[in-house]
Amino acid sequence: MSKLATIAIITNIPAPYRxxxxxxxxxxxxxxxxxxxxxxxxxxxxxxxxxxxxxxNSTILNAKIIDFKGKxxxxxxxxxxxxxxxxxxxxxxxxxxxxxxxxxxQSLIWAKINKRKFISLTDGTLHSERNISxxxxxxxxxxxNYSDAFIASSTKSKEKLLSWNISASKIFISYLTEDLSxxxxxxxxxxxxxxxxxxxxxxxxxxxxxxxxxxxxxxKYELHIVGSGSEIFVSQLEKQAQDLGISDNIVWSGYKEGKxxxxxxxxxxxxxxxxxxxxxxxVLLEAAAANLPIVSSKFADGIYDIASENVQNYIFIADPxxxxxxxxxxxxxxxxxxxxxxxxxxxxxEFPNVSKGYVNAIQHVMxxxxxxxx
Numbered sequence: 620m621s622k623l624a625t626i627a628i629i630t631n632i633p634a635p636y637r638x639x640x641x642x643x644x645x646x647x648x649x650x651x652x653x654x655x656x657x658x659x660x661x662x663x664x665x666x667x668x669x670x671x672x673x674x675x676n677s678t679i680l681n682a683k684i685i686d687f688k689g690k691x692x693x694x695x696x697x698x699x700x701x702x703x704x705x706x707x708x709x710x711x712x713x714x715x716x717x718x719x720x721x722x723x724x725q726s727l728i729w730a731k732i733n734k735r736k737f738i739s740l741t742d743g744t745l746h747s748e749r750n751i752s753x754x755x756x757x758x759x760x761x762x763x764n765y766s767d768a769f770i771a772s773s774t775k776s777k778e779k780l781l782s783w784n785i786s787a788s789k790i791f792i793s794y795l796t797e798d799l800s801x802x803x804x805x806x807x808x809x810x811x812x813x814x815x816x817x818x819x820x821x822x823x824x825x826x827x828x829x830x831x832x833x834x835x836x837x838x839k840y841e842l843h844i845v846g847s848g849s850e851i852f853v854s855q856l857e858k859q860a861q862d863l864g865i866s867d868n869i870v871w872s873g874y875k876e877g878k879x880x881x882x883x884x885x886x887x888x889x890x891x892x893x894x895x896x897x898x899x900x901x902v903l904l905e906a907a908a909a910n911l912p913i914v915s916s917k918f919a920d921g922i923y924d925i926a927s928e929n930v931q932n933y934i935f936i937a938d939p940x941x942x943x944x945x946x947x948x949x950x951x952x953x954x955x956x957x958x959x960x961x962x963x964x965x966x967x968x969e970f971p972n973v974s975k976g977y978v979n980a981i982q983h984v985m986x987x988x989x990x991x992x993x
Contacts (some may be wrong), residue, residue, distance in 0.1 A: 623652040626981065627711035629702065629726050632659050632745040633679065636797035636901060642673040648978060654709045656680065658722050678705055694815065703729045713981055715740055715770070719758040726760055736984035739766040740896040742795060744775040744920045745782060759783075767984040770851045770976050773899055775920035781867050791985070793976025794924060795899040796968040802908035803965075805885050807973035812840050814949065815911070817880070817902045818894075820848025825893035825916060826856055826937040832893070834863040835946040840953060842891075845883050847874040885911040889952035892938040894919050905932075907963055912952035914945070925965075 630637060645653045655677040671984040673711040680699050702725040706714065714730045715738040716723040725738070730737040739762050750757075763769075763783050772795040780790050816831075818824050826844070833842065842865075853871075875883060884890075890906035891914045899921030906913050907925050912933040915922040926934045933955055936950035966972060 623650065624654045624713065624981070625654065625709060625711040626713050626715060626984065627654045627656060627706060627709050627726075628715045628717075629656045629658070629722050630717040631657065631720075632864065633657050633674065633677070634786060635667050635669060636795070638669055638673050639678075639798050640796065640928070640970060640973065642675065644974055644977065645675050647971070648974055651815050651981065652676075654678075654711065656702070656705055656709075656722075658702075680705070697876055702726055706733075711735060712757045713738060713984060714763075714882075715977070715980075716831060718743065719755065719762050723762060724758060733766065736764065736767045738762065738980050740770040740793075740921055740989060741773070741776050741780070742772045743900055744773070745779045746775070746920060747896055747898045748779065752984075769978045770980050773921055774924050776898070791976045791980040791983070793973050793980075794968050795901060795921065796904065796970070796973050797901055798946055798970075799908040799965065799968065801881050801905065802884060802905050805881070805909040811888045812838075812953065813887045814840055814842045814953070815827045815845065815883055815890050815906070816842065816892070817883065817890075817905070818892070819845050820844065820856070822852065823895050825939045826980075827859055827894045828895070828942075828945070829891060829893040830859050830863055830865060832942045832945040832949065833865050833868070834940070834964055835942055837838075838950060838952060838953065840949075841870060841898060842885065843870045843872050843883060845872045845875050845880065848921055852866065887911055889914060889949070889955070891949060891952075892919050893945065895939070897921065904965070904968060908965055912955045918961045924967075 628641065639651065641655050653676060657677065657679045658681050659681070677926050680701070699722055702722050706729045713736045713955065716726040718738050721751060726738050732815070763785060769780050769785060770793050771790055772776045772793060774792070775794055777790050780949055781787060816826065816829070820826060833840070857866065860869055872883065889912040892900055892903055894900065894916045896916055897919040900919040901921070903913060903915055903919060903922055903925055914935045914937065916939045917936050918939070921934055922934070926936065935952055937945045937948040941944050
């Protein structure tokens with residue numbers, strides 16, 4: 620019996636959606652021996668609970684995590700110096716590393732020294748990376764020049780790679796996704812007037828922009844905000860809502876997950892994401908699976924993969940900085956009747972299809988067709 624090809628995946632923290640996909644790969648794509656290296660256990664702004672039983676062949680390192688805070692956006696940098704030691708132990712045939720950080724650079728160097736194939740995976744898009752530093756641009760250039768193949772988590776991520784003159788033949792899409800089974804069970808439209816927002820409460824997510832838009836709405840509504848954030852920023856939003864005269868329409872629901880989160884989707888009339896920047900926006904996928912009308916910022920890059928021509932009657936994409944247009948989109952979403960909404964096909968986001976992006980990239984580099992051409 621021939622030896623299984625060993626695959627090492629290097630990423631930052633065990634986010635539930637990543638863990639579920641890796642668990643699927645390990646249990647269903649058995650022609651490869653999958654090993655996962657996480658550079659950290661968690662980050663201080665995450666409240667996820669992880670099923671430890673799904674962390675198969677997984678190593679969790681103790682990276683030093685540094686926050687880089689700008690005027691609007693916050694980046695977390697994982698400083699870890701011992702990736703090569705763990706790769707020596709696993710001895711993979713192929714290394715798949717996420718993004719362009721210190722761990723990815725070390726993994727690339729290890730792969731080249733040991734004559735192994737290297738695949739770069741990115742969630743980033745042209746919009747999300749529009750303001751990166753010189754050092755960040757340099758790391759992207761190094762990794763893009765020496766990778767044997769690329770995995771993009773969305774069409775917009777692929778668009779970014781193509782803009783770097785990377786050959787389309789070396790790029791494979793594996794959509795960012797999660798286990799949607801509980802959301803798909805809902806598939807009914809609520810008779811409520813609840814507008815649902817799910818996500819972090821921070822400036823990047825655009826709740827202040829949403830509040831301005833809501834001040835233009837004169838029909839009955841109730842905004843449920845599911846998520847958590849700093850006390851300072853929440854207080855600022857509460858004051859803004861009071862100044863705009865909409866505070867009585869807002870329910871601060873706090874962080875929720877599991878059944879409590881599912882119930883929020885079940886009781887909503889529509890979903891809204893007013894983000895200034897999101898590489899994808901998994902909450903949009905949850906809302907789509909729950910069959911809710913969606914109002915999405917045009918800066919949520921995943922909405923362009925979720926939307927399709929036959930479902931435009933329930934997905935509204937608007938500029939969150941344009942208060943009038945965004946409020947009109949919300950009114951349209953709230954007015955949708957259950958009979959108006961077409962059940963959408965989300966099969967491309969199911970694990971069997973998403974896993975093909977990994978498999979196709981692996982088969983590409985194993986075939987020897989990868990080369991170094993861009």
